[in-house]
Amino acid sequence: MSQKIYKVPEDFAALAHLRQADYQRLYQESVRDPNSFWARIGRRLDWIQPFAKVKDTSFDEHDFRIRWYYDGKLNVAANCLDRHLTKRGDKTAIIWEGDDPKLSEHITYRQLYERVCQCANALKSLGVKKGDRVTIYMPMIPEAAVAMLACARIGAIHSVVFGGFSADSLAGRIADCGSSVVITADEGIRGGKRIPLKTNVDLALTMPNTDCVKHVLVARRTGIRVPMYAARDRWFDDVVNSQPKECAPEVMDAEDPLFILYTSGSTGKPKGVLHTSGGYLVYAAMTHELVFDLREDDIFWCTADVGWVTGHSYVVYGPLANGATTVMFEGVPNYPDCGRFWQAVDKHKVTLFYTAPTAIRALMREGEEPVKEWSRSSLRLLGTVGEPINPEAWEWYHRVVGDGRCPVVDTWWQTETGGILISPLPGAIDQKPGSATLPFFGVKPAIVDNEGNTLEGACEGNLILTDSWPGQMRTVFGDHQRFIDTYFKTFPGRYFTGDGARRDEDGYYWITGRVDDVLNVAGHRLGTAEIESAMVAHPSVAEAAAVGYPHDIKGQGIYVYVTLIADAQPSEALRTELRDWVRKEISPIATPDLIQWAPGLPKTRSGKIMRRILRKIAANEHDQLGDISTLADPSVVENLVRERMNRP
Ligand code: WT7
Numbered sequence: 001m002s003q004k005i006y007k008v009p010e011d012f013a014a015l016a017h018l019r020q021a022d023y024q025r026l027y028q029e030s031v032r033d034p035n036s037f038w039a040r041i042g043r044r045l046d047w048i049q050p051f052a053k054v055k056d057t058s059f060d061e062h063d064f065r066i067r068w069y070y071d072g073k074l075n076v077a078a079n080c081l082d083r084h085l086t087k088r089g090d091k092t093a094i095i096w097e098g099d100d101p102k103l104s105e106h107i108t109y110r111q112l113y114e115r116v117c118q119c120a121n122a123l124k125s126l127g128v129k130k131g132d133r134v135t136i137y138m139p140m141i142p143e144a145a146v147a148m149l150a151c152a153r154i155g156a157i158h159s160v161v162f163g164g165f166s167a168d169s170l171a172g173r174i175a176d177c178g179s180s181v182v183i184t185a186d187e188g189i190r191g192g193k194r195i196p197l198k199t200n201v202d203l204a205l206t207m208p209n210t211d212c213v214k215h216v217l218v219a220r221r222t223g224i225r226v227p228m229y230a231a232r233d234r235w236f237d238d239v240v241n242s243q244p245k246e247c248a249p250e251v252m253d254a255e256d257p258l259f260i261l262y263t264s265g266s267t268g269k270p271k272g273v274l275h276t277s278g279g280y281l282v283y284a285a286m287t288h289e290l291v292f293d294l295r296e297d298d299i300f301w302c303t304a305d306v307g308w309v310t311g312h313s314y315v316v317y318g319p320l321a322n323g324a325t326t327v328m329f330e331g332v333p334n335y336p337d338c339g340r341f342w343q344a345v346d347k348h349k350v351t352l353f354y355t356a357p358t359a360i361r362a363l364m365r366e367g368e369e370p371v372k373e374w375s376r377s378s379l380r381l382l383g384t385v386g387e388p389i390n391p392e393a394w395e396w397y398h399r400v401v402g403d404g405r406c407p408v409v410d411t412w413w414q415t416e417t418g419g420i421l422i423s424p425l426p427g428a429i430d431q432k433p434g435s436a437t438l439p440f441f442g443v444k445p446a447i448v449d450n451e452g453n454t455l456e457g458a459c460e461g462n463l464i465l466t467d468s469w470p471g472q473m474r475t476v477f478g479d480h481q482r483f484i485d486t487y488f489k490t491f492p493g494r495y496f497t498g499d500g501a502r503r504d505e506d507g508y509y510w511i512t513g514r515v516d517d518v519l520n521v522a523g524h525r526l527g528t529a530e531i532e533s534a535m536v537a538h539p540s541v542a543e544a545a546a547v548g549y550p551h552d553i554k555g556q557g558i559y560v561y562v563t564l565i566a567d568a569q570p571s572e573a574l575r576t577e578l579r580d581w582v583r584k585e586i587s588p589i590a591t592p593d594l595i596q597w598a599p600g601l602p603k604t605r606s607g608k609i610m611r612r613i614l615r616k617i618a619a620n621e622h623d624q625l626g627d628i629s630t631l632a633d634p635s636v637v638e639n640l641v642r643e644r645m646n647r648p
Contacts, residue, residue: 016427
């Protein structure tokens with residue numbers, strides 16, 4: 001833990017929306033009287049019918065409800081587009097930066113408005129209605145944002161699936177929410193490599209329970225020839241470009257669904273996290289404005305893909321609701337070289353830059369040279385998200401990338417939370433490298449021990465939230481009970497984040513990482529159960545156990561213990577085959593870093609795998625295995641340790 005404190009820079013504070021005293025005053029107000037606080041904030045949006053009711057929430061299992069602004073009506077796309085047209089019609093809404101550094105495009109608010117209306121009309125012409133689900137499986141091209149906003153405009157619920165996911169993963173997500181339309185592209189292109197999106201869609205649609213899909217819209221990205229099935233497939237441009245450039249926004253209840261986003265949990269298949277319209281947009285917009293201290297002329301760049309919640313809230317919805325200019329980046333940090341981010345920062349005069357610790361660590365390894373080649377003088381704030389940032393990486397980001405001038409905001413949140421919950425406000429809260437610092441307005445974190453006792457003062461334990469905030473997820477699509485069971489049962493009446501955290505003497509929070517069976521690999525969330533079920537689907541595998549282990553760049557790597565069936569022989573070839581198998585079943589993100597052959601797995605007498613022990617063995621902490629006396633067969637552990645010691 002770093003004890004260093006970085007004071008808010010005075011020149012930054014002088015111009016910031018909020019200063020030190022503002023934070024304390026507003027935070028107190030937000031938790032003392034959430035109704036009047038959030039009523040005031042809610043009025044920042046354009047309501048078709050203004051709300052009179054604000055907060056109606058209870059985490060008590062027997063009286064469970066989460067509703068915000070629930071008698072108000074609005075349209076999310078109209079809030080992101082229409083209301084900016086008079087003042088900001090010619091302002092750039094989206095700067096698209098291609099994978100190839102020679103490619104970029106500026107799209108004004110008026111142009112975006114017209115493209116969204118056309119796409120909305122196109123979806124209507126395909127029969128899409130309010131409440132229908134639309135799966136978006138696209139590269140980071142403007143059409144992805146257009147498609148999301150077009151859904152919002154007509155009240156369809158979008159489900160964006162990250163373009164890196166396999167056909168199997170895509171099929172599961174299409175089937176789960178019963179999409180009637182899939183929007184995709186011929187191919188994606190990232191780091192110079194092509195991703196066969198349309199081919200994956202074709203394959204996905206041969207899989208079980210995907211016959212809900214009636215139409216596939218295909219945007220042209222690389223222009224490669226792809227099969228088009230006449231009854232089902234249409235080129236995006238052909239259907240969209242001929243449509244009228246006006247489309248009346250659907251009147252939506254604040255609590256009507258806006259989107260579903262699948263995310264991994266500790267058990268079972270990924271959950272469809274459902275977010276609704278009013279509270280989500282209020283929260284995304286407000287956090288975007290205050291955490292990044294947004295000003296009218298800022299160029300905001302969040303490097304996330306729209307396939308993740310970060311891309312939803314801080315590439316699309318938050319920035320556009322605020323009338324900001326948002327950068328949409330198709331590429332990766334190290335292509336064509338490690339100066340890619342900073343070259344694009346200079347090219348577009350980016351002022352606010354938001355990325356993941358894994359990217360920072362990877363670039364840090366390449367040294368200062370590729371950073372110093374570029375001026376970066378436009379930057380005034382840096383942010384991170386997705387996983388704990390180690391103090392060394394934080395210091396490097398601050399000193400090298402920000403030339404020591406820019407505050408760094410380490411923002412903690414989750415797919416489920418819709419927006420940032422714990423983060424410094426850059427003009428108001430002093431930073432400590434590695435700490436997400438203090439809760440945002442209205443957010444009530446607490447730390448409890450494993451029995452659920454609330455710990456006071458400086459302490460360490462499980463991070464929970466004791467009250468609702470407007471951006472909170474409302475349900476798991478199609479399975480409300482799973483929502484309650486997953487988040488509100490471990491510590492009854494409170495939302496369990498799945499994270500561990502420490503709180504220091506100053507009340508600062510330090511997120512220590514997941515305490516459940518969820519891995520965070522390079523900022524991507526994966527369930528150990530998913531990896532294991534992909535593994536055991538291979539004919540040679542009898543049993544598998546996946547755990548995380550410390551990894552220099554990715555934060556966590558994936559370590560899998562594999563028990564083969566009796567007639568299979570361990571070999572390097574089989575190891576490679578199993579790695580490729582998991583890539584194909586889930587995604588390259590889920591590729592195991594290390595596979596260890598395990599003739600047996602440590603289990604309790606009731607048959608439960610003891611992951612605690614497997615984690616210690618993977619981390620090479622053999623002296624800290626703890627109590628192994630409850631194991632059915634303690635000799636299993638000796639074998640695994642011996643095998644582990646034979647490799648680096
Ligand atoms: C998990 C949520 C929401 C943004 C992208 C990830 C970890 C996220 C931080 C941070 C430490 C962090 C947590 C959390 N996480 N941000 N600033 N410091 N850990 O969303 O895929 O839903 O993952 O990411 O473990 O629970 P996600």
